[in-house]
Amino acid sequence: MQNLIKNGALASDDSWRLIRSVDDAFSIEEDVILPLEVYLERKDGQHTGKLAVWLAPEQDAAVLQVHLADLPLIAIDFPAFTDGRGYSHARLLRERYGYQGELRAIGDVLRDQLSYMAQVGFDAFVIRADRDAASALAGLADFSEQYQATVLQPVPLLRRRVSLIVA
Amino acid sequence: MYKYDEVDFRLVRERVEQFRSQTQRYLAGELSEEEFRPLRLMNGLYIQRHAPMLRVAIPYGHLSSLQMRKLAHIARTYDRDYAHFTTRQNIQFNWPELARVPDILAELADVEMHAIQTSGNCVRNTTTDAFAGVAADELIDGRAYCEIIRQWSTLHPEFAYLPRKFKIAVSGSADDRAATQVHDIGLHVVRNEAGEVGFRVLVGGGLGRTPIVGKVVREFLPPQHLLTYLDAVLRVYNRYGRRDNKYKARIKILVQAMTVEAFAAKVEDEWLNLKDGPSTLTEADVAYYAGFFTDPAYESLAANPAAFTDKLAEPAFARWVERNTRAHKRAGYRSVVLSLKKTGVPPGDISADQMDAVADMADRFGFGEIRSAHEQNLILPDVQESDLYEVWQLARQHGFATPNIGLLTDIICCPGGDFCDLANARSIPVAEAIQRKFDDLDYLFDLGDIDCNFSGCMNACGHHHIGNIGILGVDKNGQEWYQITLGGSQGNYTAIGKVIGPSFAQADVPAAFEKIMTLFVEQRQEGERFIETVRRIGLDPFKERVYAKSH
Numbered sequence: 183m184q185n186l187i188k189n190g191a192l193a194s195d196d197s198w199r200l201i202r203s204v205d206d207a208f209s210i211e212e213d214v215i216l217p218l219e220v221y222l223e224r225k226d227g228q229h230t231g232k233l234a235v236w237l238a239p240e241q242d243a244a245v246l247q248v249h250l251a252d253l254p255l256i257a258i259d260f261p262a263f264t265d266g267r268g269y270s271h272a273r274l275l276r277e278r279y280g281y282q283g284e285l286r287a288i289g290d291v292l293r294d295q296l297s298y299m300a301q302v303g304f305d306a307f308v309i310r311a312d313r314d315a316a317s318a319l320a321g322l323a324d325f326s327e328q329y330q331a332t333v334l335q336p337v338p339l340l341r342r343r344v345s346l347i348v349a
Numbered sequence: 350m351y352k353y354d355e356v357d358f359r360l361v362r363e364r365v366e367q368f369r370s371q372t373q374r375y376l377a378g379e380l381s382e383e384e385f386r387p388l389r390l391m392n393g394l395y396i397q398r399h400a401p402m403l404r405v406a407i408p409y410g411h412l413s414s415l416q417m418r419k420l421a422h423i424a425r426t427y428d429r430d431y432a433h434f435t436t437r438q439n440i441q442f443n444w445p446e447l448a449r450v451p452d453i454l455a456e457l458a459d460v461e462m463h464a465i466q467t468s469g470n471c472v473r474n475t476t477t478d479a480f481a482g483v484a485a486d487e488l489i490d491g492r493a494y495c496e497i498i499r500q501w502s503t504l505h506p507e508f509a510y511l512p513r514k515f516k517i518a519v520s521g522s523a524d525d526r527a528a529t530q531v532h533d534i535g536l537h538v539v540r541n542e543a544g545e546v547g548f549r550v551l552v553g554g555g556l557g558r559t560p561i562v563g564k565v566v567r568e569f570l571p572p573q574h575l576l577t578y579l580d581a582v583l584r585v586y587n588r589y590g591r592r593d594n595k596y597k598a599r600i601k602i603l604v605q606a607m608t609v610e611a612f613a614a615k616v617e618d619e620w621l622n623l624k625d626g627p628s629t630l631t632e633a634d635v636a637y638y639a640g641f642f643t644d645p646a647y648e649s650l651a652a653n654p655a656a657f658t659d660k661l662a663e664p665a666f667a668r669w670v671e672r673n674t675r676a677h678k679r680a681g682y683r684s685v686v687l688s689l690k691k692t693g694v695p696p697g698d699i700s701a702d703q704m705d706a707v708a709d710m711a712d713r714f715g716f717g718e719i720r721s722a723h724e725q726n727l728i729l730p731d732v733q734e735s736d737l738y739e740v741w742q743l744a745r746q747h748g749f750a751t752p753n754i755g756l757l758t759d760i761i762c763c764p765g766g767d768f769c770d771l772a773n774a775r776s777i778p779v780a781e782a783i784q785r786k787f788d789d790l791d792y793l794f795d796l797g798d799i800d801c802n803f804s805g806c807m808n809a810c811g812h813h814h815i816g817n818i819g820i821l822g823v824d825k826n827g828q829e830w831y832q833i834t835l836g837g838s839q840g841n842y843t844a845i846g847k848v849i850g851p852s853f854a855q856a857d858v859p860a861a862f863e864k865i866m867t868l869f870v871e872q873r874q875e876g877e878r879f880i881e882t883v884r885r886i887g888l889d890p891f892k893e894r895v896y897a898k899s900h
Contacts (some may be wrong), residue, residue, distance in 0.1 A: 291461070328506065330501060332506055340638075
């Protein structure tokens with residue numbers, strides 16, 4: 183997959199192919215990221231490559247709970263960067279369902295959202311094809327702190343701040 | 350007042366640099382208009398009729414004299430020597446140059462200010478009673494919680510791209526002066542039967558196209574759960590709020606569609622997963638923030654000193670004291686409301702020189718603090734009664750002493766079609782025409798308390814639905830017309846006003862007002878306020894009078 187940022191750096195050796203539509207063909211050797219319905223249908227079938235899934239904003243991450251151990255990667259789609267539902271899905275997957283694998287942002291993924299996406303648990307970002315991933319990388323460093331409890335920093339600033347003062 | 354520490358400064362400056370980069374990329378063509386728009390809005394920058402408009406946050410209406418002087422400096426250096434106070438206790442600059450906005454933000458950061466989330470589909474500036482901490486009728490000072498909410502909502506990574514804007518208001522007094530029932534979330538600081546402090550949580554109030562009074566989703570929320578509960582409400586909204594139609598995207602539509610019971614149950618489910626998590630507040634957390642809002646060094650004073658009461662013989666002063674000052678929790682002090690509703694000046698507008706004058710007054714007659722009220726006036730919270738006469742004279746000298754607070758000419762008003770791209774009609778000249786119609790102070794005083802609210806379009810920035818008398822600008826075949834509503838009110842008895850009939854041409858609005866007021870004077874009973882008369886006799890007599898054919 184092109185234009186990928188993974189674990190805070192550009193990644194070029196990615197084997198995954200995103201299958202956008204339920205009608206798109208793929209071979210059984212390929213490492214594919216499938217639409218939810220295709221994944222649920224194929225997960226127990228004869229596939230020699232790796233299988234992953236992508237979620238649309240209106241889908242519920244809870245349906246993946248029983249499959250998390252089998253999933254090396256979950257992608258969450260942002261049809262528009264202004265659609266913030268994917269942020270909640272990411273937090274739920276990480277914090278409530280305990281997902282440990284790769285969480286990849288796909289779709290309208292741009293530099294100015296990367297910092298927030300990382301905070302809610304994304305560790306991979308496919309930057310929109312017409313934008314340069316190398317310059318988007320800078321977006322990960324937009325903020326050095328945040329007030330809230332997040333996936334990256336589960337202790338909210340007020341607790342860290344107050345304890346500093348008490349100590 | 351809250352004071353930034355190193356982290357607060359760092360975050361605000363990082364946001365300035367992020368916005369500087371966004372602006373540069375936009376000007377270089379690397380960000381499209383469509384991509385830049387949500388980013389600039391989230392930093393308070395609109396592109397308006399004539400120029401960009403920058404809205405600067407004034408968290409829960411608290412300003413220091415130092416900050417006010419900085420705002421004056423910005424008005425002089427980057428704008429046209431004035432600015433405008435809004436109904437969210439914020440301030441707007443109408444003429445900045447886009448390329449210089451990052452520099453304005455950098456200057457603001459130096460005095461602990463910013464424009465973060467003053468627009469856009471995110472959590473906006475938390476508002477509260479402008480008299481919080483000094484009001485004589487306050488049950489609980491909610492400002493520590495306001496600051497906790499401000500920090501929680503600032504740059505919240507999960508809730509930066511909500512379906513629509515999201516507004517939270519907090520009230521800690523018996524008399525709700527924060528319009529909490531018309532907010533996405535309204536929080537009433539209350540005591541339960543055991544005497545413990547907590548919040549009554551209302552959700553889904555709002556004005557705009559679909560005015561709705563908020564509904565109680567939780568009668569008593571213990572304060573330690575404030576942030577986890579807010580996270581739960583916001584998460585339910587973020588996931589299930591409509592995104593297909595911006596006019597159906599506010600949380601009030603979701604609550605309505607689900608029913609308040611189902612919505613509350615969904616929030617409760619979500620909250621049970623978050624409850625007692627890391628964002629649970631401890632007593633030490635709350636005490637830390639409350640420590641910023643302790644009383645200043647008040648003197649022990651006797652109430653009603655002769656230096657004050659002797660001057661009340663002067664009718665103009667007595668009138669100003671009656672309308673433009675408020676009881677203070679400490680004897681010998683009052684809070685002074687500086688009116689930004691002088692006839693001939695757009696409601697809420699203030700010049701750079703006036704800003705400096707307010708800052709000087711706050712330093713001389715108080716502790717350097719100023720409040721902005723959602724009614725678009727300014728407040729000096731801690732004035733000694735013995736200084737009131739001098740404060741009045743200074744206020745007169747600087748154009749703040751119009752004794753009209755709470756009266757018909759204290760019009761809450763959006764900037765309207767003179768400035769705003771969304772407006773259907775101009776509001777400023779019509780507000781002025783009304784003020785001129787009722788320029789007789791004796792008559793104005795006799796009419797008594799009347800909330801008059803004016804919006805130039807149905808987005809309702811002027812909160813016309815909750816005005817006792819409201820005006821809405823509408824567009825009819827490209828012409829400006831004005832609809833009048835009666836019976837709206839804010840506070841503990843929040844009600845949405847009803848339209849009295851067909852709309853009026855601009856020139857006919859003051860005459861319609863005059864007929865309404867004449868009927869009120871005829872019909873009112875002893876001691877009855879305008880809104881009480883409207884509630885008692887209903888709209889029909891007003892309709893008949895206003896729309897009667899003249900023979």
